[in-house]
Amino acid sequence: MAADRRTRILNAAEELFAVDGFDGTPTARVAEAAKVPKGLVFYYFPRKIDLLLTLLQERLPTPTKDTLAGVVRRGDPAGSLLAMHRRLGMEDHDSLVLRTIIFRESGTHPEVRDHLRQLRRSLVELTEEALDRAVEWTVAKTLRRRAAETFVSVMLDHANARRSGGALPDVQGAATVVGLAVAAPGPA
Structure with a gap:
């Protein structure tokens, strides 16, 4: 279940960052698109840049x-x-x-x-x-x-x-x- 939520957050961030850019995408929109509480985004990714770096490291290693x-x-x-x-x-x-x-x-x-x-x-x-x-x-x-x-x-x-x-x-x-x-x- 936790891995599923983390994956949903990454999927949502990837799509939103591609469309609106990293700076143009608030973490609240990532949480909304992933259907998770905003606090959960920060639980897995303490800083917004950590979310972007994780995408790069895990999905384009x-x-x-x-x-x-x-x-x-x-x-x-x-x-x-x-x-x-x-x-x-x-x-x-x-x-x-x-x-x-x-x-x-x-x-x-x-x-x-x-x-x-x-x-x-x-x-x-x-x-x-x-x-x-x-x-x-x-x-x-x-x-x-x-x-x-x-x-x-x-x-x-x-x-x-x-x-x-x-x-x-x-x-x-x-x-x-x-x-x-x-x-x-x-x-x-």
Whole structure:
């Protein structure tokens, strides 16, 4: 029962923050939408910012190396990147609302900006790890980082374009280009 109320509070906050913004949503409206007393919101989330940070941490967590289990194929960096992209599900509908919140609030709330930076950093590191596992030789550190940053930029742009209804970048094409960039052995 307690977990259900906490989940209802998070669900309501996510929807309201996406529509009206964090600063434009009073906690009383969150409580009303969640059908809980206002005091219960503060019981679970002592400060309003704690509610936003919990949404980010629980519903858009930074990925771990476990994400790569079963998706990386040695000798197929492009296919491995695409499989990782699918596993991450960055464009899934459930996280689209959160991305609306993140991109809106990152300019005014340093905690949100920090989470976004950490998410991007972890995605780059994960992509570098995927490339290390997929490529059959040692890729130069600088090239590996640039390749990972390029692919992550396309993944994030793809997720954001899905949210905003814009033209979708070609994730498959980006994976192919990155795969070709790391395909030839070079100096480590």
